[in-house]
């Protein structure tokens with residue numbers, strides 16, 4: 361059964377409510393509960409098409425577990441236009457990234473683990489989720505109020521925190537598909553079939569994936585300190601599905617298929633109806649996911665292809681200085697990297713200041 365509704369996530373100065381669409385699918389049995397959202401960054405629209413394709417799959421193959429999906433999760437960011445471009449990465453009032461405003465306070469871990477050290481896993485799961493809810497509502501009802509970005513984040517997180525699996529759909533600027541993988545979920549991450557992967561630590565830094573898995577990972581660490589092995593009970597991932605300002609509904613079907621392939625390995629369809637053609641999956645540690653900054657201002661011809669290995673010293677980009685045209689000064693220069701890499705994304709504009717993050721690349725890669 362599929363139900364659609366809206367959730368209010370804020371209010372405009374005119375009093376008009378800001379709402380997000382919510383799609384709820386009731387599971388057929390005992391599968392994992394899943395939360396999927398898209399477009400928290402205003403220009404990153406591809407995830408909406410992926411949710412559209414996922415809904416088609418869920419209609420065709422009703423899932424075992426409950427699914428909640430939120431396309432267009434940030435009405436303020438999506439509508440934040442400047443000329444022909446969508447901004448929508450930062451709250452224009454506070455300057456904070458829309459995806460760094462989720463909440464978790466780790467002070468609850470120690471007293472909780474003392475109390476539940478000998479409890480069954482199912483009891484721990486329910487009690488910890490209840491404790492997270494309590495902390496969450498305490499924050500939500502702060503007598504000092506919340507920022508606009510925190511209101512949005514908390515209304516979304518309220519839905520996400522009930523899930524066993526949380527997927528946050530993003531894109532890069534001009535970008536190949538890539539996936540942020542918490543270390544502990546490395547084995548399972550393969551099933552998304554996304555070619556480039558970045559292994560991240562499991563700490564909390566305010567993003568939705570971290571806010572969803574990190575409390576559970578930290579809980580398992582806390583229990584380990586007391587000598588008890590406890591699995592991490594929630595999986596969460598940030599999927600970067602191509603470039604911003606780009607919608608490709610056919611490509612979204614492939615991305616939705618990868619997500620379903622992962623979900624079926626998590627018990628969503630016991631008869632496993634989905635099948636992905638295996639591809640090479642490259643990965644590196646977050647510390648080896650390097651940004652290359654432009655050594656000077658100028659205009660850039662991006663040379664290196666995304667998702668294609670690039671040998672050290674081979675052309676990455678050409679930086680042009682058209683202000684020197686007709687003079688003796690150097691008109692252009694080749695930019696290169698000091699080591700082998702796989703380019704993941706590059707800056708969206710050809711005009712760059714000195715210090716602009718031109719490319720991000722995987723280095724010291726290995727197969728996932």
Ligand SMILES: [Zn+2]
Nearest residue numbers: 401404530531
């Ligand atoms: Zn994003």
